Amino acid sequence: MIAKTPQAPYYAxxxxxxxxxxxxxxxxxxxxxxxxxxxxDGFLGMESVRNEYGITxxxxxxxxxxxxxxxxxxxxxxxxKGRKEWYKSFKTxxxxxxxxxxxxxxx
Amino acid sequence: MIAKTPQAPYYAxxxxxxxxxxxxxxxxxxxxxxxxxxxxDGFLGMESVRNEYGITxxxxxxxxxxxxxxxxxxxxxxxxKGRKEWYKSFKTxxxxxxxxxxxxxxx
Numbered sequence: 186m187i188a189k190t191p192q193a194p195y196y197a198x199x200x201x202x203x204x205x206x207x208x209x210x211x212x213x214x215x216x217x218x219x220x221x222x223x224x225x226d227g228f229l230g231m232e233s234v235r236n237e238y239g240i241t242x243x244x245x246x247x248x249x250x251x252x253x254x255x256x257x258x259x260x261x262x263x264x265x266k267g268r269k270e271w272y273k274s275f276k277t278x279x280x281x282x283x284x285x286x287x288x289x290x291x292x
Numbered sequence: 293m294i295a296k297t298p299q300a301p302y303y304a305x306x307x308x309x310x311x312x313x314x315x316x317x318x319x320x321x322x323x324x325x326x327x328x329x330x331x332x333d334g335f336l337g338m339e340s341v342r343n344e345y346g347i348t349x350x351x352x353x354x355x356x357x358x359x360x361x362x363x364x365x366x367x368x369x370x371x372x373k374g375r376k377e378w379y380k381s382f383k384t385x386x387x388x389x390x391x392x393x394x395x396x397x398x399x
Contacts, residue, residue, distance in 0.1 A: 186345065187308045187383045197387050199304060199349055201294045201339050205397070232308050234341040238293065240349060242306055268395055276294045276394040280304050280387035287383040288375055290312070 188230025188244055193282045195229055196245045202275035203238045211271045214263050225254050244282070251279060295337025295351055300389045302336055303352045309382035310345045318378045321370050332361050351389070358386060 204211070222228055222243060227250025233241040245251045254260060267275075311318070329335055329350060334357025340348040352358045361367060374382075 187310065187381060190385075193385075197304075197306060197385065199306065199389075201349070203294065232345075232347055234343055234345060234347045236341055236343055238339075238341060240339055240341045240347045242308070242347060242349075268397075272395065272397065274294060274394065274396040276392060278297075278300075278304065278389045278392040280389040282306075282385045282387040285383060285385040287381065288379065289381040290375075290379065 186232070187287070188232050188242075190229050190244045190282070190285065193285050195282050196247060196251055197280045197282050198243045198245065198251055199278040199280060200241045200243070200275060201238065201278075202241075203273045204271055205273050207270050209270070210266075214266065214271075218260060218263050221257070221259060222254060225257070226250060227253075248279070293339070294394070295339050295349075297336050297351050297389070297392070300392050302389050303354060303358060304387045304389050305350045305352065305358055306385040306387060307348045307350075307382060308345065308385075309348075310380045311378055312380050314377050316377070317373075321373065321378075325367060325370050328364070328366060329361060332364070333357055335361075355386070 219231060222231065227246035229244035229246060231241065231243045233239070245254070326338060326340075329338065334353035336351035336353060338348065338350045340346070352361070
């Protein structure tokens with residue numbers, strides 16, 4: 186769903202990926218990584234949609250929080266496995282959210 | 293697909309949305325807006341995935357390009373229609389991409 190993030194500025198990691206035909210173990214690992222990310226200091230929220238390819242955006246308080254998550258041992262293992270087995274290609278973009286606004290019907 | 297963006301910095305507009313059950317005219321308008329966005333000065337690329345909800349990330353050269361697209365007459369009409377008919381809720385985040393890196397299998 187739409188992540189409830191605090192007032193800007195904060196950071197977004199935009200991860201766009203195309204998968205291989207090998208999906209073995211992917212769903213379990215993805216679920217585990219989401220759970221683990223949520224436990225990290227500075228984690229603010231996550232949005233993820235997948236069909237033929239996927240976009241996952243995670244939100245973080247600052248660059249340090251992103252750096253810590255990048256270096257997290259279990260995350261590193263998952264990423265290695267991702268490169269070897271699950272992803273044909275991906276792109277990771279680290280961005281500073283400077284402004285945001287929303288809309289909720291009837292509110 | 294994964295947008296081929298230039299070297300950072302550049303800007304990203306992350307649009308996360310939840311739709312109503314009224315899909316009438318939505319696909320046509322979405323296709324038209326993608327076509328129109330691509331014609332704007334400073335447009336760099338777009339990634340969009342939808343299932344139960346949607347994430348569309350468009351990439352832009354600078355904030356001026358984003359502002360111009362925001363104020364584009366046809367885009368404004370589409371957004372009004374979106375608020376009235378197609379979207380239950382959405383969030384738009386404007387972010388400065390500071391760093392990116394990618395992976396392509398076998399390359």
